[in-house]
Amino acid sequence: MAVAAAHIREALDAVAGLAGQPTIDACNIYTGRHDNSRSLSHQIQSIIGGPTAKAFSTNFASIYAQVGDQRVAPNNLYAADDAARQYAEQLSIDAGFAPLYIGPLDPGARLLEDGAGLTRALAAQLGPFFYRYAPTREF
Numbered sequence: 001m002a003v004a005a006a007h008i009r010e011a012l013d014a015v016a017g018l019a020g021q022p023t024i025d026a027c028n029i030y031t032g033r034h035d036n037s038r039s040l041s042h043q044i045q046s047i048i049g050g051p052t053a054k055a056f057s058t059n060f061a062s063i064y065a066q067v068g069d070q071r072v073a074p075n076n077l078y079a080a081d082d083a084a085r086q087y088a089e090q091l092s093i094d095a096g097f098a099p100l101y102i103g104p105l106d107p108g109a110r111l112l113e114d115g116a117g118l119t120r121a122l123a124a125q126l127g128p129f130f131y132r133y134a135p136t137r138e139f
Contacts, residue, residue: 002026002056005033005040012047020049022087026056029113041079041109053080053088054109058119059097060128067096067130074130075100079108100133 003011005027025041037043045052055078067074076097078088092099102108122129
């Protein structure tokens with residue numbers, strides 16, 4: 001799911017058959033929060049009721065076509081419920097990214113959302129970019 005935070009409820013109300021389904025939240029927060037949930041992922045989960053992951057929110061869709069051209073696979077940071085990890089990881093791999101699990105949905109989803117300001121600040125200097133985190137032995 002990737003919609004403006006203010007339109008999450010509206011977007012989900014427009015789709016039938018989602019109850020209990022696994023969901024990958026790629027939404028970012030650019031304005032104030034519109035409900036009292038711990039994160040946008042938690043808001044989505046409260047509506048759908050299925051396992052949820054936060055993924056793809058720290059990558060730039062405008063350069064997805066270039067993922068396969070990179071020397072090494074860029075990372076896709078994600079946080080997830082245990083039951084949603086397999087979906088976020090497989091979709092990341094299928095898209096050409098190296099998935100990097102940062103922990104459970106709580107607190108991970110909020111950490112990714114709160115880090116969006118840093119991502120935007122870096123993009124203001126670099127333009128859309130890929131990133132890779134790795135242990136020192138891999139550099």
